[in-house]
Amino acid sequence: MDKRKINYKLYPSQSQSERLLESLRLHQQLYNAALQERIDCYRKTGKSISYNDQQASLTQIRADHPEYKAIPVYITRMTLRRLDKAFKAFFERVKKGQAPGFPRFRSLSRFSSFEMCGGSGWAFIPEANGKHGRLSINGIGRIKARGKARTLGKVKTSQVIHKHGQWFLSVTVECEPVRACKGQKACGFDWGVEYLGTVTHENGEHYAIENPRYYRDSKESLLPMQQAVSRKKRGSNRWKRACKVLTQARAKVARQRHHDHHQLSHDLAKEYTLFATEKLTIRNMTRTAKGTLDKPGKMVKQKSGLNREILDTAPAKLLAMIHYKVEETGGEFVEIPTRKAKPSQRCPACWEVVKKTLSERTHQCDCGCTMPRDAASGLVAIKWALGLGGNSPNAGHSAKPLLSVA
Numbered sequence: 115m116d117k118r119k120i121n122y123k124l125y126p127s128q129s130q131s132e133r134l135l136e137s138l139r140l141h142q143q144l145y146n147a148a149l150q151e152r153i154d155c156y157r158k159t160g161k162s163i164s165y166n167d168q169q170a171s172l173t174q175i176r177a178d179h180p181e182y183k184a185i186p187v188y189i190t191r192m193t194l195r196r197l198d199k200a201f202k203a204f205f206e207r208v209k210k211g212q213a214p215g216f217p218r219f220r221s222l223s224r225f226s227s228f229e230m231c232g233g234s235g236w237a238f239i240p241e242a243n244g245k246h247g248r249l250s251i252n253g254i255g256r257i258k259a260r261g262k263a264r265t266l267g268k269v270k271t272s273q274v275i276h277k278h279g280q281w282f283l284s285v286t287v288e289c290e291p292v293r294a295c296k297g298q299k300a301c302g303f304d305w306g307v308e309y310l311g312t313v314t315h316e317n318g319e320h321y322a323i324e325n326p327r328y329y330r331d332s333k334e335s336l337l338p339m340q341q342a343v344s345r346k347k348r349g350s351n352r353w354k355r356a357c358k359v360l361t362q363a364r365a366k367v368a369r370q371r372h373h374d375h376h377q378l379s380h381d382l383a384k385e386y387t388l389f390a391t392e393k394l395t396i397r398n399m400t401r402t403a404k405g406t407l408d409k410p411g412k413m414v415k416q417k418s419g420l421n422r423e424i425l426d427t428a429p430a431k432l433l434a435m436i437h438y439k440v441e442e443t444g445g446e447f448v449e450i451p452t453r454k455a456k457p458s459q460r461c462p463a464c465w466e467v468v469k470k471t472l473s474e475r476t477h478q479c480d481c482g483c484t485m486p487r488d489a490a491s492g493l494v495a496i497k498w499a500l501g502l503g504g505n506s507p508n509a510g511h512s513a514k515p516l517l518s519v520a
């Protein structure tokens with residue numbers, strides 16, 4: 115059984131929203147009180163207090179503070195568990211000889227979520243097609259949720275998150291994802307800078323994937339917002355307002371990127387049973403304005419800050435999505451060892467290493483093979499993955515069956 119996280123946006127009514135905030139505040143206070151109890155107990159007795167002890171005192175808290183009775187007991191236990199986890203992680207790191215920070219008291223602004231798991235008192239019921247659903251919490255009511263599950267499964271835990279004045283639900287489900295792959299093709303993929311990347315087929319056909327629109331748009335829209343922040347006096351009200359605008363715009367870019375990645379990885383997984391690409395390293399995954407070593411960018415200085423923000427974490431996340439989606443169809447995701455395979459330097463036809471300078475955008479070999487650099491690199495990746503490298507160092511490399519679609 116696999117676990118998947120599905121994110122929904124919640125649409126509570128005004129009064130539900132107030133009750134959610136009140137719940138969040140109670141969870142925050144419970145968290146801090148439980149932390150205080152652990153500290154006091156240790157001071158007085160020299161012993162640490164366990165989750166089970168604290169769970170027992172929950173009964174007392176609920177008796178003394180009737181407002182806690184409004185929250186289902188299972189849900190309050192999750193907050194105690196969260197503190198317990200924080201302590202376990204702390205001691206784990208101490209054991210390893212690291213110097214972790216002691217679990218901290220949290221202000222309401224640093225306490226943005228509560229979790230729900232098993233038990234009773236809450237339920238999330240997705241609609242039959244996996245699109246949207248309803249979250250019910252005792253004491254708060256039924257709240258509309260919008261979002262889409264790619265794979266339906268058994269709801270295990272969920273987290274209610276308050277972010278930028280809006281409410282979200284992150285549901286963890288257990289499922290057995292299976293999806294169909296229509297195509298029977300292999301492809302090689304290579305990152306680009308001015309565009310997202312190039313997909314190459316076995317026969318050398320290739321096409322570029324454009325940088326998604328949010329990327330082009332956000333370049334223009336984020337820059338003035340960043341400038342607005344830096345022009346204002348740090349800590350001033352105007353500065354705070356400008357920061358808020360920037361934060362929200364960044365969050366939007368992140369959401370768009372996430373959505374785009376799902377779409378793109380879905381499309382690729384539907385089409386290809388074998389997806390081969392260079393193994394990501396720090397050097398080739400940092401798609402800053404400098405570009406990769408092979409593909410230097412233009413206007414480096416002007417773009418670097420912005421690009422870093424938009425792109426830095428993107429390649430790894432996109433590849434991870436492609437990886438699991440390709441495998442869900444029964445296909446194969448192959449990472450090519452860059453140093454051994456040298457995809458950007460090798461000729462896909464005769465397999466000789468043909469040194470290219472950074473600015474050479476075309477692969478041209480004495481054997482007569484001429485093609486765009488990125489396509490050549492993708493073709494080397496496919497051949498490597500399939501063990502078709504001729505007299506290559508990879509000769510005899512046993513490629514797993516290409517068409518392993520169930």
Ligand SMILES: [Zn+2]
Nearest residue numbers: 461464479481
């Ligand atoms: Zn050649």
